[in-house]
Amino acid sequence: MATIKDIAKLAGVSPATVSRVLNYDPDLSVGIETKQKVFEAAEELNYTKHKKNTKTAKGKIMLVQWYDEVEELEDIYYLSIRLGIEKKAEELGLELIKRSLEELDHEQVDGILALGKFTKEQADSLVEMNANLLFVDFDALDLGYNSLVIDFYQSMSSVLNYLIQHDHQEIGIIAGEEYTRGSHELLEDKRLLIFKEMLAQKKLLNEAYILKSPFTVSSGYELMKQFLSQHPNDFPSAFFASSDALAVGALKAIQEVGLRVPEDISVIGFNDISVAKYVSPPLTTIKIHTEWMGELAVETILSIIHEQAPVARKITIATELIERASTR
Numbered sequence: 151m152a153t154i155k156d157i158a159k160l161a162g163v164s165p166a167t168v169s170r171v172l173n174y175d176p177d178l179s180v181g182i183e184t185k186q187k188v189f190e191a192a193e194e195l196n197y198t199k200h201k202k203n204t205k206t207a208k209g210k211i212m213l214v215q216w217y218d219e220v221e222e223l224e225d226i227y228y229l230s231i232r233l234g235i236e237k238k239a240e241e242l243g244l245e246l247i248k249r250s251l252e253e254l255d256h257e258q259v260d261g262i263l264a265l266g267k268f269t270k271e272q273a274d275s276l277v278e279m280n281a282n283l284l285f286v287d288f289d290a291l292d293l294g295y296n297s298l299v300i301d302f303y304q305s306m307s308s309v310l311n312y313l314i315q316h317d318h319q320e321i322g323i324i325a326g327e328e329y330t331r332g333s334h335e336l337l338e339d340k341r342l343l344i345f346k347e348m349l350a351q352k353k354l355l356n357e358a359y360i361l362k363s364p365f366t367v368s369s370g371y372e373l374m375k376q377f378l379s380q381h382p383n384d385f386p387s388a389f390f391a392s393s394d395a396l397a398v399g400a401l402k403a404i405q406e407v408g409l410r411v412p413e414d415i416s417v418i419g420f421n422d423i424s425v426a427k428y429v430s431p432p433l434t435t436i437k438i439h440t441e442w443m444g445e446l447a448v449e450t451i452l453s454i455i456h457e458q459a460p461v462a463r464k465i466t467i468a469t470e471l472i473e474r475a476s477t478r
Contacts, residue, residue: 151196152192156195157195160191162187163188167188171185171189172188172425173428173429174425176368189223189226192424192428193230193423193424193441209260209452210245211239211247211260211448211451212249212257212259212261213235213249214251214254214265215228215249216251216267216331224365224366224367225365226423226424227440228266228287230423230444231440231443232265234440235444235445235448237445238445238447238448238449244448251331251332252331260280260455261455262282263284263448263451264286265286268331272330272332273295282455283296284296284447284450284451284454285297285298287299287300291462291464296450297462298443298446298450299465299467302341304469305341305420306341306348309418309436309471310348312471313388313477314354316477318387318388319387320354320359321356321388321389321390322385322386322388323341323345323389323391323392324362324373324389324391324396324400325342326362326364341392341420342362345390365392365396370395370398371400371403373400374389374400374404378407379407388417388418389418390420394419394420394421394422394423394425394426394433397433401417404417411431412431416476417433417434417477418433418434418477419435419476420435421435421438422435427474432475432476435471435472436472437469437470437471438467446465
């Protein structure tokens, strides 16, 4: 695991700044560029695969991003996938053009990677631009489009089986709330749907322990703070959060009211972004191999470009539970 000093050296900032950025210190006044350097350095140093720069492929790929730079830093899950895409494109000698939904043009490219969540209309518009299209972290198979997604069912099975095996009978969730661009359609959190289904089957579901929040550290903090003020003596022994950002915010709120993690409340996150290792206590979480997911996205779009398939494909990748000190 890379140290704070390692990250500081690569990012060109002080160790104190790195520590405060990684812990989402709300009183830290540094610019977006500095935060981006720190998070990218942390992701790079914690990604251990070393590759040869073969540069065997040629071509031009467009990356359509759902998040902007500011939103990326609120929850660096998409930042990490993007870094994997950029590194693989560079390794293969591909030209990568990055665009937001708002600045799309009809520039000639060999294929499009669409990273994030999209409406049917947006998906249809992208495929009209280029039929060689792969959605990353968005299941568009029902729309007839190629997709690369996480296995949420396997992920949630790992979380709940782990907690129940460790004698947790009262389990809460901080589910994520997010909306599509433009039409502002609420996107369902599949982790919440599976959480409710699995715990209902085991007769362990308590609707009072279901919280919902935008995917940010500050939102997770405020929601948990409000919940604990309303339930000072009636809270679950464990909370699962749908992202590490939510988990970090919740962890801060729990500790702020004088409760201990994990002795009073265990906390499990989702994604295993680099930040998860540096908070106190280090976060138990579901690991998504995000940079590898980005690399796989590039390899898959090249396959789509070079081998015309008769039907759309969906690639589902597994996750793994990483046990650290935030659970008992």
